[in-house]
Amino acid sequence: MAQFDYPVGYHDFHKTKIIDYQMNRWYSMGYTRKEDMVDAATRIKKLEDWKEEMIKQAEKAIDEKRIMNGTFYYRAAEFFTHPNDPDKLRLYDTFIEMFYNDLFVEHDIERYNIPYENVYLPAMRLPSNNKNARGTIVIHGGFDSFMEELYSMASYFAHLNYEVILFEGPGQGGALKKSGLALSYEWEKPTKAVLDYFKLNDVTLLGVSMGGWLCFRAAAHEQRIKRVIALSIAYDYMKIPPPIIEKFALWLFKHPKLMYWMADVKMKMMPQEKWGTDNLIYITKTDTPLDGGMALLEFNAAHLKSEHVTQDVLILTGSEDHFIPLKMHDIQVKALTNAKSITERIFTRDDHAHNHCQVGNFGLALRVMANWLNEKE
Template structure:
C-alpha cells in the first residue's frame, strides 16, 4: 500500500495505518488520526509520543463528562491513542512516560467495555496473566477462540478481532503472555519461545468455565503470534484449530533479511562474547532503517536483553523449524499479506507464510490478502473487517 503519510519512514507509516485500521470497529476516528499525524515529525519518537498523548488526553477528559454511550466510544479511541503514544519509547525502559500511557490505555479500555466483556486473571507460574473474556449470548457450552498478540501488541488491541466472536456465537478469550504488555508491566515477564507452556495454563483456565465447549477450542496468534500459536499447537493436543495472522515459519528472518550473514553465521556471532564488527553493523542499520531501529529497541525491552546482539541471539529461537511445524495435526489457517513489512522475505526465499504452509502436513488452508483489497500490509491492518470476516468464516467451517 502506498505510504500516504510519512513517505520516508515506513515504520511511522505502518503504525499510523495500524491506528487507522481500528476505526473499522470504533477504536479510532479518521480525522483524529490525520490531525494527530499532522503534528508528528517523521522519525522523532518524542514528537510521536507527544502528539498521540495529547489526543488521548483530550478524548479521555471529554469522556469523563460525556453521557454513558458517548463516554464508552471516547474511551475506546483514547485507549488506542494512549497505546500508540508509548509505542516507540522502549529503547529507554525507565522512561516514566511508558508506564503512564500504558496504564491509561488499559484504564480507558476497561471503561469502554460492555457487560459481556470482563477482565480475567489466568494462573501462571506463581503469578497471573491478564486478559479478557468475551461471552457469546445464549445458554449451553459454545466454542472458544483463544487469541493473543505478537511482538509488540496488547490484549486490548485484540478487541478488534475478539468483539466479533460473540456476534458469531463464539466465546473469546484474549490474553497477554510473557513479553507482552501486561506481563512486562505487571510481572516483568519477558518472552519465551516455548509458547505451549504459556498456552497450556490458559487452556487449563478456559476449560474450568462451564460455558466453554472443551472439544472446540481454537487458537489465533497475530504477528509474531503467527509463529507462537503454531508452536503451541504442535505440542498442545487440546487445540482444535489454529490461525496464524500472518504465518511465520522463522521469525528471525525479519532481522536476517537485512543482514549480510546466513542464519547459522549470525547465530554464532550474536552469541559470541564480543563482536565489534557486528555491533557496528547494527549501529549503521539503526541509522539507515527505521524498522530495524525500532525492532532492536523494542526487542531488547521484551526479551530482557542487554544489547542488540543479545536480543538477536534470543530472537533466533522463535520459529517452528526442525520438524515443529510438521507436528501440528489440527487444521491450520495461514494468512498471507502481499506486502508484509516484516515477513515477505529477502527475495531469495519464499515469504514466511508460504514457508509455514509448505511445512504443514495436516489439514491446512492459505488465505492471501492483496493490495487491490487494501489488505496487503502486515496483519491486514488496513482491511480489518475483510480479514476478520474471512477468518471467522473459515473457523465456522472448520469447527
C-alpha cells in the same frame, strides 16, 4: 457488547513506513479517526515527536467525549515510548484504566489473573451472545501486543456466538510489565495454563502477527487445540532476509565487538531501527543487542515443530507485508506436513488487505476466518 466498523483502505498517513503502519493499524481496527491521523502526521517529523502528539490527540478526544479514540491514543502513545522512559508504564496504566473503567465499564468483559510461574498471566473472557456458544476461540498477539488492542476482533466473534478468551503470554502487556515475564518461544506453556484454568478441551487458537509463529508452536504440543488460525506467519525469523544476509548475520553473532559497532552505527542513522532494537531488548529482558538477537534466534523452524501440527489450519498472509516477506508463506505451508487440513489466503492490493495482519481491510480478514470456522465446525 461493542460492535465496530472496519474502514476499508490503507492510507498514506506518513512518509516513514513504521509510523505510517501504526497509524493505519489503530484506524483499520476501528479504534481511531482518519482525520486525527492526518492531523497528527503533520506534526510528527520523527519518532521522538510521536508520544507527545498522541497524548495531545488523546486529550483532545477526551475533551470532545470521544472516549474510544482517547483511550487508544494513549495506547498508541505508549507504543513508541522508549522502555527507559517512565512515561511508558504510566501510559500503559492510563490505557488499561480507561479501557476497563471508562470505555467498556458497562460491557460484558470478565478479567482474570491466571497463575503462572509464581506470577500471573492476564486474561479476558467475552461470553457468547447466549448460553449455547458455538465454541471457544482463544486469541493472543505476538511481539509486543496487548490483549486489549485485539478487543474489536474478540467482539466480532462473540457477536457470532462464540465464547472468546484473550490472554497475554510472556513478553506481552501486563505479563511483561506487571509480572516481569520475558518473551519465550515455548508458547505451549502459557497456552496450557490458559486451557487448564478455563477447563477447555476443544478450542480454536488464533495467533496475531508474531502470534502466527507462537500458535503453531503451541498447537504442536497441545491436542486440546483443534483448529489453528495464523493471522500472519514467520516460520523462522532468520530466514526472513535473503540467504546472504542470513549468513552474514549468523557470522556477526560470532564477532560481538563488530556486531555492537554495526548495531550502534545503524541505530544512530535509523531511529526506527533503534526503537526496534531497544524494544527487542525490553521484551526479552536482555541487556544488549547481541543478547536480544540471540533470544530472537530461538524463534526458528526447529523450535516451531511444524511437522507436529495435526490440526485444521488457516493461514492469512498479506502479499506486501513489510515485516514478513511473501516467500515465508509457502515455506510455512509446505512445512505443515501432517496438518489435518490447510486453508491459505493471500490478500492482495485489490483486497486492500495486502499489508501485515490485513491492516487496510481488517473486516475482510475477520469474515474469512468466520467462514472458515463455519466449514470446520
